[in-house]
Amino acid sequence: MLTYLREDKILFTCDFFGSHIATTDLYVSDEGQVYEAAKRYYAEIMMPFRTTIQKNLEKVNNYTVNTIAPSHGPMYDKPEFILKAYHRWAFDEPKNIVVLPYISMHGSTRQMVEYIVVALAKRGVTVKQFDLTVTDIGKLAMALVDVATVIIGTPTVLAGPHPNVAYVAFLANALRPNVKFLSSIGSYGWGGKTVERLEPP
Ligand SMILES: Cc1cc2nc3c(=O)[nH]c(=O)nc-3n(C[C@H](O)[C@H](O)[C@H](O)COP(=O)(O)O)c2cc1C
Structure with missing residues (x-):
């Protein structure tokens, strides 16, 4: 009002x-x-x-x-x-920018993140990376305002995404950004339901 x-x-x-x-x-x-x-x-x-x-x-x-x-x-x-x-x-329509929140315990997921950042940059796509061990979550929310794509990077931990990533995925979903594409990348040892658990309800 x-x-x-x-x-x-x-x-x-x-x-x-x-x-x-x-x-x-x-x-x-x-x-x-x-x-x-x-x-x-x-x-x-x-x-x-x-x-x-x-x-x-x-x-x-x-x-x-x-x-x-x-x-x-x-x-x-x-x-x-x-x-x-x-x-x-x-x-405004969201821009061709990727927001990439990720976490990596032992460096494998980080290697995948580095690879995809370079591959996207070569194709002229801007990538905003957020290492979730140090990210100010409000800055991540700000980045979600005008981007078309989110790629989540997470290892599998206890059969699902890393807890910090689960928290961020929950929050990002609640903020309902105007995102068009959602993807996830990550490393795992033997298996689990990381992708299913990350899917929006
Ligand atoms: C506490 C802990 C729990 C894990 N739980 C699983 C699991 O449930 N399923 C699985 O496939 N791998 C599991 N892993 C193995 C990791 O997913 C695997 O080592 C992965 O390569 C780590 O990725 P990162 O190098 O990006 O941290 C677990 C590792 C840790 C340390």
Whole structure:
């Protein structure tokens, strides 16, 4: 629910267009910093509701807005900056980019990851790798906003994917990114149900 103050053309948007930035600046001063934080907020909180976001962006188009005042993060005195960003995130077709979250206990899956990264790069495909032993999970969520493909790299552990990978797969599925292709690669010793367990329900 948004509130529009007609006299001053301020749109109070609550969570919409928000960012997790605690600052004494009332208005956006560093667009780069706010862009990152707003994209992260979009990825972690808004992305599952993309169709609702699209409808609300169209509604906002009907109003002249001088200021957007979300309940989290600084206010936008130049609203076109965040409106354009939201339009891209919510409406654009995903790009030919691969997000590759992976883990490897003994290096075999890592070798496969290195091989596929080189093979894709040779074909002009950008790959964003995330080693899940050190990944900031919010950054992975951000990467999922505008990519067409996810490849998950995991060894088989106790007959399924590595627990860190299972966690990431669960989270990525809950965020419902606009991904077109999903694949998995990985090494195993004797067998199990890694691929079946990774399949979205
Ligand atoms: C704790 C543990 C559990 C494992 N469980 C399985 C399993 O259930 N099935 C299997 O095929 N391999 C299992 N493996 C073997 C690994 O999948 C195999 O060594 C694989 O090559 C490791 O890949 P990595 O080098 O990328 O870590 C297990 C290995 C470990 C250390």
